Amino acid sequence: MSGRELSGPGMSARTMRLTRTILIGVGVLGLVLGAVVLVSKQDLPAILGVAAWMLGAIILHDAILSPVVFLIGVVARHAGRRVSKVVLAIIQGGIVTGCLLMLLVVPEFYAKTLPIANDTVLPFDYAARLGFMWLGLAVLTAGVCVVYLRVAGRRNVAR
DSSP: OOHHHHHOTTOOHHHHHHHHHHHHHHHHHHHHHHHHHHHHHSOHHHHHHHHHHHHHHHHHIIIIIHHHHHHHHHHHHHSSSOOOHHHHHHHHHHHHHHHHHHHHHHHHHHHHHSOOSOTTSSOSOHHHHHHHHHHHHHHHHHHHHHHHHHHHHHHHHHO
16 A cells, blocks of 8 residues: 555645644643643642542553453344444444543542532432433434434435
8 A cells, every 4th residue: 555545535645644743742742731730730649649540541441441342343243133334333432432431420439438528519329320321322322323224224225
C-alpha cells in the first residue's frame, strides 16, 4: 500500500503526518497542563488518590472491559446466525459506553459508605440509577440496531 492509500481520501501522506504530529503535541500538552495543575493545586494524598484511580481504570479496562467486548464479538460471530459487523460494533459501543458511565458512578458508591455531615451531598440511590442507565442503554442500543437493520434491508431490496 502506498502512503496515499493509508492517508485517506484527499489527504497526502505528508498532511496526515503533520496532522498526527499536531494532535499528538496537543495531547501531550494537555497531559502536561493537567499534571502541573494537579501538582500545584492538590496535596499528596489527593495526587495518590488520582494515581490509584487511574491505575484502577487501566486494570479495569485491560482485565475486564476489553476481554468482555472481545468475548461478545467471538460469541456473536459463532452464534447460529451471522451478525453484521455494524451491528456488532453498535453492541460493543453500547457496552463500552455503559462501562465508562459506570466508572463515573463508582465514586458515588464508595462515598455512600463514608460518614457524611450533609445528607444532601449524595441523596440518590446510585445502584438503582446505574441499573436504569444499563436498561436505557440496552434499549437504545437495540433500537439503533433495529434502525440500522431496517435501513440496510431497504438498501438490499432496492438493489
